[in-house]
Every structure is written in C-alpha cells, then in structure tokens.
Amino acid sequence: MSDFSTIFNRRNTFSAKWDMLKQVYAIEDDTDVLPMWVADMDFGLAPVIQEAIHKRLEHPxxxxxxxxxxxxxxxxxxxxxxxxxxxxxxxxxxxxxxxxxxxxxxxxxxxxxxxxxxxxxxxxxxxxxxxxxxxxxxxxxxxxxxxxxxxxxxxxxxxxxxxxxxxxxxxxxxxxxxxxxxxxxxxxxxxxxxxxxxxxxxxxxxxxxxxxxxxxxxxxxxxxxxxxxxxxxxxxxxxxxxxxxxxxxxxxxxxxxxxxxxxxxxxxxxxxxxxxxxxxxxxxHGEQWLEGLLEVVEGNMKYVVEHLSAIEGVKVSMPEGTYLMWIDYRGTGLNEKDMMDLLLTKGRLALEPGTKYGEGGDGFLRMNVACPRATVEDGVARFKLALS
Known part of the structure; x- marks a missing residue:
C-alpha cells in the first residue's frame, strides 16, 4: 500500500536536499532548517519498485x-x-x-x-x-x-x-x-x-x-x-x-x-x-501509485495557495503541472536578500530564490511540496513566522 504520510529522516543519507543546506545557504547550523528546495520528493519509494529492486538483490x-x-x-x-x-x-x-x-x-x-x-x-x-x-x-x-x-x-x-x-x-x-x-x-x-x-x-x-x-x-x-x-x-x-x-x-x-x-x-x-x-x-506497474501521488500533491498545493495567499503582499496560484509552487512576494516590498534572510534566520525554511531562474525570477520563490501534508503545514507555518 502506498504511504504518503510517513515523515522519513533523510539526514545523513547523502541527500542533496537535506545534507547540503550549510553549503548552499551559507549557514552554520542547519539542524532545524526545513528544506523545500531541490526537486525531489520526501515520499518513500513506490512499493512495486522497491519490491522489484529487492527481488533483483536476491540474486548475488x-x-x-x-x-x-x-x-x-x-x-x-x-x-x-x-x-x-x-x-x-x-x-x-x-x-x-x-x-x-x-x-x-x-x-x-x-x-x-x-x-x-x-x-x-x-x-x-x-x-x-x-x-x-x-x-x-x-x-x-x-x-x-x-x-x-x-x-x-x-x-x-x-x-x-x-x-x-x-x-x-x-x-x-x-x-x-x-x-x-x-x-x-x-x-x-x-x-x-x-x-x-x-x-x-x-x-x-x-x-x-x-x-x-x-x-x-x-x-x-x-x-x-x-x-x-x-x-x-x-x-x-x-x-x-x-x-x-x-x-x-x-x-x-x-x-x-x-x-x-x-x-x-x-x-x-x-x-x-x-x-x-x-x-x-x-x-x-507504477500507475496506481502515481494516481495516489497526484492526489496528495494537488491537495498540498491547494493548502499552500489558501494559506500563503492570505499573507499581505504574497500571491500564489495553482500550477498546472510539476510539484513546485512559484510564489510571488513582490507585494511585500522585500528584496530577495531580505526575504531569504527572514526565511532562513526567522522561519528556518529553505526555499529557492527566484533570481536563480534568470530574468523574470526576481520577486519569486520556488517551493517543493512533494512531501507529507504535515511537512507542508510546517513549511507554511515557518513562512508565516518569517513574515510575521
């Protein structure tokens, strides 16, 4: 059965998303920082794929x-x-x-x-x-x-x-x-x-x-x-x-x-x-797992849209595809450096700065919501805290 609610500890697993925060964000302590940047998921592998790999491992x-x-x-x-x-x-x-x-x-x-x-x-x-x-x-x-x-x-x-x-x-x-x-x-x-x-x-x-x-x-x-x-x-x-x-x-x-x-x-x-x-x-054999994934991710996106759009100066709308949110914070009046500093130091949240994506990215953030709902709720709360 597919599990999209379990929160796995990915630290010290050679994870770029979780184990490169100090280098990427130039911070001394990353122990309580929530990464929602790199585009990989925090969900466990589809059981049909895990079973296939286990079966292959049986041959030495x-x-x-x-x-x-x-x-x-x-x-x-x-x-x-x-x-x-x-x-x-x-x-x-x-x-x-x-x-x-x-x-x-x-x-x-x-x-x-x-x-x-x-x-x-x-x-x-x-x-x-x-x-x-x-x-x-x-x-x-x-x-x-x-x-x-x-x-x-x-x-x-x-x-x-x-x-x-x-x-x-x-x-x-x-x-x-x-x-x-x-x-x-x-x-x-x-x-x-x-x-x-x-x-x-x-x-x-x-x-x-x-x-x-x-x-x-x-x-x-x-x-x-x-x-x-x-x-x-x-x-x-x-x-x-x-x-x-x-x-x-x-x-x-x-x-x-x-x-x-x-x-x-x-x-x-x-x-x-x-x-x-x-x-x-x-x-x-992955179609059924994918259907479950899309349902969860779509729900996560709706949650982010509802809660972050309620913040003055922030605009978010539903993407048509991917599991990535493109957040417009230009209405806050904050520049990118100040926004990133607030997110990291006050909210302890790691998102992608929009200028990384070139012209047209200034004033935006990219957020990855391919994770359990509890993680998304935590990320939204940290975002709100950063701008409070």
Missing part, C-alpha cells in the same frame, strides 16, 4: 548489465497510454539523466560560440549547460499572465532570426508549472522548423499534471518531427533521481547515429542494473 551476482528490450517496451507503452505518443524502441537512447542527455545533444549539434535559445525564467541547467560548453545563451522572457506564463511570440520570432542552432523547451515548465497547450507547441515547432533550429524538449515532468490539464508531447503537437529530440525519465515521477536513468527519444535516424557514435567514442557505459530494474517496474 552483479556483473556487466545489458538493457533488456522490456525496459524500452515499458517506456513506449507508458507514453502511448498516458500521452498518446507512439514511439519506436529504436528511437530510445537510455541515458543517466535528462541533463546529461541534454548536454550530450548540445555538444553534438552545436559548436563553441553557437546560439542556444531558452525561455526565462527557467530551470538553471538550461542556461548552465550551454554556458559550460562555451555556447551563447539567448533568452526570451515569458509574459506573466496572473501567476502563470504565456509566450511572447514577437520576441520569440525575433530571437529565432539570430541564427539560433538549438531551442531548449521545458514542458511542463519549471519553475512556473505551466503545461503548454497544443496550439503553443505546434506554433513553436513550426517556427523552429522554419528557421532550421533543433528543439530539445525536456518533458521530465510530463506525468505530473493535474486535471483538467493534459500533457501533450511536442512530438505529438509538431507537424514535422525530424528536428525534435525529447527527454523523458521516471526520476521525477517516481522519485528515482538517486538511482538515475532517463531516455532520449530521437526519431531522426541521422541525429540518433550522431549521439550513438559520440557515446561510443567517449566510452560511455549503459545504465546500472538497479536503474534498469526500477525503470521497468515503474513504467509497468
């Missing part, structure tokens, strides 16, 4: 592993059933994560100095990867619509005229929780095709979408798909980031061969046996 030999076709079958069936996306197993390249897969693609299909387009505010690696590879990042700021976002089509078209090589899309959007609709996706795809721009579509949050919203893969919405590479992973959906494993979906055979040959040249190894086991179990 852990030699070199191969990726069974059943893993790709499970993924292709999952995206077909949940997202009406039909893919062929040969399109699937298994990788250690979406970010490594994205970096691999940027490195393979652009040169130093080439321009990479991203929306802002955006998940920091979207800018970090191109910067690390000595590419030039071109940003197109999203338009605020209430507490959600829309695409500035005039700006987007102007950006594409700048000899852009690659556009990196985040769908659903992190940190805003926007689930892009079919019309927006089709239009983005057509414009990029017109300008001969490769699209890297990060769809890692595709399973974390709340009704009546529905995730539409770019490969479904686009009229032409030979310039699209999509990334899926069970790591966000099933909290498997510590095991690692993702899929790079490449319908274009020429692009796929480039990535395959590059991996061979670098001597890259395949996924480990636990990653393969977990991925297959998640996609074959």
């Amino acid at each position: 030999v852990f030699g070199y592993s191969i990726a069974p076709e059943a893993v790709k079958d499970a993924l292709s069936t999952w995206v077909s059933t949940k997202h009406q996306l039909e893919i062929q197993n040969e399109w699937i390249l298994l990788r250690h994560g979406v970010i490594p897969g994205m970096a691999e693609a940027v490195d393979a299909f652009s040169q130093k100095g080439d321009k990479i387009l991203v929306h802002t505010p955006i998940y920091p690696p979207f800018k970090g990867i191109p910067n690390n590879l000595e590419r030039e990042v071109v940003t197109c700021r999203l338009i605020e619509n209430g507490n959600s976002f829309e695409i500035d089509w005039t700006a987007f078209k102007e950006c594409l005229k700048q000899d852009i090589k690659i556009f990196i899309l985040c769908n659903p959007h992190n940190p805003g929780g926007k689930v892009w609709g079919r019309e927006d996706l089709t239009k983005m795809a057509a414009l990029c095709k017109q300008h001969d721009v490769l699209i890297l579509s990060d769809e890692i949050h595709s399973d974390l979408v709340f009704k009546p919203n529905k995730h539409i893969p770019l490969l479904v919405a686009a009229e032409e798909t030979d310039n699209i590479i999509t990334f899926f992973a069970p790591t966000k959906t099933f909290n498997l980031a510590g095991i690692q494993g993702a899929a790079t979906i490449v319908p274009n055979e020429k692009l796929r061969k480039v990535l395959e040959n590059g991996a061979t040249r670098r001597g890259e190894m395949g996924l480990n046996v636990f990653s393969l086991t977990a991925m297959q179990a998640a996609y074959e």
